Amino acid sequence: MTYIAKPKIVHGGLSRNGLGLTVRDYEGGMSTLCAGCGHDSVTAAIVQAFFELDIPPHRVAKMSGIGCSSKTPAYFLSASHGFNSVHGRMPSVATGAAAANRELHLLGVSGDGDSLSIGLGQFCHAVRRNLDMCYIIENNGVYGLTKGQFSASADVGSKAKKGEINQQPPIDAVQLAMALGGTFVARSFSGDKAQLIPLIKAAIKHEGFALVDVLSPCVTFNDHEDSTKSYAYTRQFFHRAVHLDYVPPADEIKAAYDEGEAMPIQLHDGSRIVLRKVSEDYNVQNRGAAIDYIRAHQRKGEIVTGLLYIDEGEPDMHGLNRTNSTPLTELPYERLCPGADALTALQQRFR
Amino acid sequence: MTYIAKPKIVHGGLSRNGLGLTVRDYEGGMSTLCAGCGHDSVTAAIVQAFFELDIPPHRVAKMSGIGCSSKTPAYFLSASHGFNSVHGRMPSVATGAAAANRELHLLGVSGDGDSLSIGLGQFCHAVRRNLDMCYIIENNGVYGLTKGQFSASADVGSKAKKGEINQQPPIDAVQLAMALGGTFVARSFSGDKAQLIPLIKAAIKHEGFALVDVLSPCVTFNDHEDSTKSYAYTRQFFHRAVHLDYVPPADEIKAAYDEGEAMPIQLHDGSRIVLRKVSEDYNVQNRGAAIDYIRAHQRKGEIVTGLLYIDEGEPDMHGLNRTNSTPLTELPYERLCPGADALTALQQRFR
Amino acid sequence: MSARAKSRINDFVIRLANVNGTGSASANTLLMKSIFRMGVPVTGKNFFPSNIQGLPTWYEIRVSGDGYLARSGDVDVMVAMNAQTYQKDLNRVTPGGVLIYDSTWPRDRQLARSDITILGVPFARMCNEHFSNARARILMKNMCYVGALAALLDIDMDVVRSLVEEMFASKTKLIPANMEAIELGANYAKEHFDCPLPLRVAPLDKTAGHIMIDGNTAAGLGCVYAGATVGAWYPITPSTTIMDGFKTYCERFRVDKDTGERDFFIIQAEDELASIGIVLGASWNGARAFTPTSGPGISLMSEFIGFGYFAELPAVIFDVQRVGPSTGMPTRTQQADMLAAAYASHGDTRHVVLFPSEPQECFELSVRAFDLADRLQTPVIVLLDLDIGMNDWMCPELDWDETYRPDRGKVLDADALEKTENFYRYLDVDGDAIPYRTYPGVHPKGAYFVRGSGHDKYGKYTEESKDYKEVVDRLNRKSQTAATLVPKPVIERSGQPTKTAIVSVGSCDYAIREAIDILAAKGIHMNYMRIKAFPFSPEVEAFLNEHERIYVAEQNRDAQLKHLLTIETDYPKERMESILHYSGLPMHCRSVLEVIAPEVAKGEAA
């Protein structure tokens, strides 16, 4: 974690975002992960995404559980609020945080162990509530921090470093989120920044639960031959279904897209994403078809990536609750307390 | 629970099963559920299924969590072993029981609260392990025992007795089990004994995790108008996709079925189930198609019932572990203990 | 002659035996409230099974002009409406008492007793004759016995009528039928028996300024008044009605009439681990948040409670205790989660625990719990029990000081942060072991990293012994600060020189007060301390030290309160003796007398 302070040298030449901040202002402490760990690439993508979105760091809450992946919030956005909770239970903490202050940007970073083993129940229920947050799973098929046991996302037939072969079918966060009514479901690869950064941006801007399942190889325990979560394997079987561009609210959609091929989707704050199909037969707004497509490719050993499903029409958790649009934490006490007279009046019933 | 002893009168005229037992021998204590509760019908179906399967009651372990549904093991098979565990955690107890003695028949009875809220994680992981058990969810969309709060299976728009309308998308145990690689997935209705009994029989005989999600209305808290889990609603929107007959090992398949329409599937112990499509376009051995079919009907407000998916080819939990075929509990200690010489020898490494 | 035997006017117990799911609850409340409105102190205890319909249930009303509102253990009037338990109910009647049964059906001649008065009223027959609807016939039987009792016990019929009118204010159509049923019963009684009985109600003026309310509703209301905005829960008996109460009043007071927008967020979580996670997340983010639960929930929450302790996050947890261990008896009462609450979670922890004794205190301590949680930046557990939480208690009217403003503790707001050089989350700036905190999003300088792993006083991750110890040692000191901030014990001195005292908590209160009076009448004088909070304020130990002998009365098997006193004070353990009541039923004074003065207890029982 932020054990080691990273020297912060601002180069004169660094570009500044709309807030006048440089990318350095979105960085965090020095990573203590293994050299080459996929998670560090995700960290870099997060830094870039927030920088490009002009979000003030202190308006972001970084939520995590326990694991190598869950440590990463210490390595980005050091000026943001961090909450490193207990193993597998970050979704509930995020739910409470969201309930209290609907305006804070919530970014969850979790691992496959954290979200799909111990945290599976909480993860599913957060999807179901359509909690407004960007939820990244740094998925490596193993428990990194406890030294390489298979996680629930390990594929059948994948071999552990010590030779053991996983026999149990994997739990796929993407298919699960689809089945549970998730409103933004994406998959990517830590090695593919070009895809990952716009995805994270869109996920942050989506109003509701935005899952980004990122294949993020563990170089120490799961990057060998016969692992299906290694860099080599992922690069080989990686299949882009859709290409996504993120367009900020003020900007014009600049690139020219052919009709029918490109589809702009408006997000709640006026920003848009422009989707281009890479694969002919993919429909990002049809849940059933999307599931089929993913499953069909999965049978071929292929990993479908990109924004796989989006529904901007569903209300988020606050919409369902009809919460005051002012964050609850900003309501003055006077508004919350019914007062002495009301107390007297209501006690009539108790006589 | 078995508070009240039920008078056991064996009528001379009762038929006897292969073990010479009557259906009375498969009954339990007097139910303390509300008159008309769907769960009592499921109880009756369980009694009938075990009676017809000639299973000695004491070879059955009845596992449950907490809830009205989870109380029911006290109302059937009183000569069986019961384990009423804690709320939502029965799947793990069943997993341990199965590990210890692979020959005991495991029957789990749970509720939608027990399995889909607090127990969601354990439920999913039991499916994933392909634990050999028949797992019945008595699904009423509410928490009966705590007086009628919505459960996670409540449909969007369903109205509670006190008027509240559920807004969150339901968690569907059937779709979840499909997504998690479940090898036997069925849905039925407590009011449809003709469908339920053979389903439960097949589920008991299936080697692996057999889910039977039974719509089982709660007359006290969720049987009013505007509830989508009421008797009336279920009867109306109930849609049989497949018809199932269970045929014991020794028996001939008697009924004549048209080619193509009827499909016999052999179970591990030599018994068979014969499936007849009610609906043209249903394929019980195609996971993707099954999911699609269920989802399509769901969009129309219809509840697809019957055996929805079966795969007799996957190894169960013991198959995956390659456990000794003799139950672990029956292995003599002498076989388990490596002995003094081995201990001396292995300590060479520690010098 | 026992203290209670002195007068049978306004001093007896009615027990109503019914089947659950038959609508007897409102009839029983009506009966109790009628007595209350006559100015006579009264209390009602509900004994119900852990199921929904069809099993025996009892409601016990103690009428006590002297204001003794514990369970007495006697049954002076039994209303035996449940054939299934008739035998048992008959046996339960205290000699000299009265049993009322439904004489629609012939009573087994075997089931008789010569030492009590047995009165038959044909409730079912009368209702069947008067009402045509099947459901009404069942419901009206209940009203019918209320009528009979009103006549027998001399309850003011005008009071009954006005209560019925209030009960059905929104469905006035139902009033006549209900009154008819009541009158049926009353008339039958008047015609067939000498009314009133010697054992009866006489108007008094002892309930003015009081209400009848259950502790859970009062606690839920307290959360509204404390300004809580986020409530997370997973349903569990007997805590569920706390959230019901919160919801009722939030819906009444916190929904915008025009837009329907809500100034609160209630989350029915997927389980208790999620409930407490939600509370911690919301509290961290600046809301006042709480969760009601019961024993199994506390066990499930214990990992997160330890997190809250170490990361120093406020949280308010209500544990409405039921009978343990494990699932135990969910509809029975006990005080057996004290150790589990005080030291919840692995590692060295010590939590703030509050012990209300009745509903008015539930309201008060629920507000106080939020202030303490914010001030001390730590989880606060409010331990109610089923008896307090689910039964209707007579208690002082709730009142509200309009000048109250929440104590949010040491929070640096945007202005303060703007002026601050550096903000360090876990630094003991003021020497009271309580550091400053910030709410997320308020100011760039306020950002910090919350973690349950080792951290130093600046909030940085650490694995250094020195830095770690600095933090846990401060937490230990914070616990001492807590002892000075929590509510002080209630101390009542006998007025006579004595070196003996009773120490207790929560719902034991009435039973102990009654016992103390009885003992005093016998010349045995006792001081009394009711502890309201853990860690113990200095007054607790000081009080102990004044005495040579302490009786510690509590409702659990293992003497958990005594354990806490033994661990946390220097008072010699050998001078403490336990009074343990753990049957699952509310405590009565006999449990106390039996230990302190068995001979007096015997006299009482006679």
Place this chain on the structure above:
Amino acid sequence: MSARAKSRINDFVIRLANVNGTGSASANTLLMKSIFRMGVPVTGKNFFPSNIQGLPTWYEIRVSGDGYLARSGDVDVMVAMNAQTYQKDLNRVTPGGVLIYDSTWPRDRQLARSDITILGVPFARMCNEHFSNARARILMKNMCYVGALAALLDIDMDVVRSLVEEMFASKTKLIPANMEAIELGANYAKEHFDCPLPLRVAPLDKTAGHIMIDGNTAAGLGCVYAGATVGAWYPITPSTTIMDGFKTYCERFRVDKDTGERDFFIIQAEDELASIGIVLGASWNGARAFTPTSGPGISLMSEFIGFGYFAELPAVIFDVQRVGPSTGMPTRTQQADMLAAAYASHGDTRHVVLFPSEPQECFELSVRAFDLADRLQTPVIVLLDLDIGMNDWMCPELDWDETYRPDRGKVLDADALEKTENFYRYLDVDGDAIPYRTYPGVHPKGAYFVRGSGHDKYGKYTEESKDYKEVVDRLNRKSQTAATLVPKPVIERSGQPTKTAIVSVGSCDYAIREAIDILAAKGIHMNYMRIKAFPFSPEVEAFLNEHERIYVAEQNRDAQLKHLLTIETDYPKERMESILHYSGLPMHCRSVLEVIAPEVAKGEAA
């Protein structure tokens, strides 16, 4: 002059500073084992960060001809291989000690000390010159410092060689390179320095009949020998290697050579709630089942532990304690889960807890835990800690009594059931408060219903006070039975008349023995009792009562063992004084001396 200063031969501490993930562990083990093979008592403690690669890590080897194997607190030889921590490592050396560093790069002249000897060896340069592969260059540096130390400390090179040969028995190709690296270091040292140093190893005969093993492996092996067939777990540091150990030996001894069929089932559960659920299910069904975990796991398991207590199911739980509260410091040691274990779960509970002090006892008590769990039909928690569990300890060779047969307790088998009239699960037939149980499926008469809800002595559901109390009162008596069955404390008397004693548990043992010897040398005599189990056997209280003053030494902030003694015995609390060590590092004798005789402690430190 302190006891240790007497001789610098076979009496010093080596500390090796490295970066984790660079393969130093096997080099350090090689070094330690070489000394062990020379017959000299030795111990190794690993201080590692909670990450996988790139952070500082230290390994500390204490060499003690007298067999004092606690951490000493001194560093006599520092091998400073990590540039990042060089300054800190330099400061850590005890005056008069030696520091060895990698002189490949020039050393900052500022970083010097005149009171120690500083020796530079160009490890990196030599390895870079000798090895071409990048990974080998890193790994061989470690072997190189082993060589240098072997020369400097006079370690027998033949012993080193044979150990290297054993280490690489399955990859013999690697032996020459490793030996080459070792010789590089040894030769450099011999050429440049006076070898050996005054501080050195001399052969002894004190390790015969001993092994070097970590507690977790020994515990895992114990589970194999106990006949456990089902192991469920969720990985958590520092308990993970218990299951690794179990697995290793099961795979060796319990897999059918021909069919590959396994006589065991290890289930990696989805979390700790599931692990304990699996264990309870398997135990109920007749298997011996266990789960290893650490603090957070115990918190998560507490609901189920209470279930096991109330439903009376055997279960064996290993809690390898780490620093709490919450996530705390996962790679540091502590004994702070004692209260959490003893009274885990809501409601009145009291669990059986065992406290092994070193690996051999881990083996022994792990077998014993299964016997007790079966005999008492209740969860048994074995409390190790990170120091015992993950460090290599010298301990007596494990031996096995071939006549041992598991005590499965009171189980009615098919024959017995056949003869039984009626089987009632919770009936106290023998008066020892332990009822009879059956395994499911064995016989029709053996069926019963397990539940965590209220049940009577026949096993039937109940909500009756009397029936409920009968069962929990028996459970209380069962706890007394437990006290007579658990391992008795280890008591060591000073041989001199004394009224003072030290009481402790677990891994404090060596530190206390060393302190006792030091104190004895100063004429301060102390008796000693090491508690091995809870509930305390009668011997515990008897021992306390023999003394006027008791020091309770333990590794936590809150004096949890003292709390347990205060609650569970009648020994006056005011006569107990705490010795608390909770830095997260293994205890050393100074913590003890500082409390008992500060002047002695000072002398020792000098």
